[in-house]
Amino acid sequence: MKLDFTDFLYAMSFALDAVEHEFTGATAEHGKRVAWLFVPCSV
Secondary structure, eight states, rough: OOHHHHHHHHHHHHHHHHHHHHHHOOOOOHHHHHHHHHHHHHH
């Protein structure tokens, strides 16, 4: 199985945003913004 780092970051950001929404009720999408900042670093 080959893991694409970009897909992994997107999946983790989605999970973090879901947990953030569950605990705080807010949808700031902070996880997605941070994850996409790191995509260029993975190349």
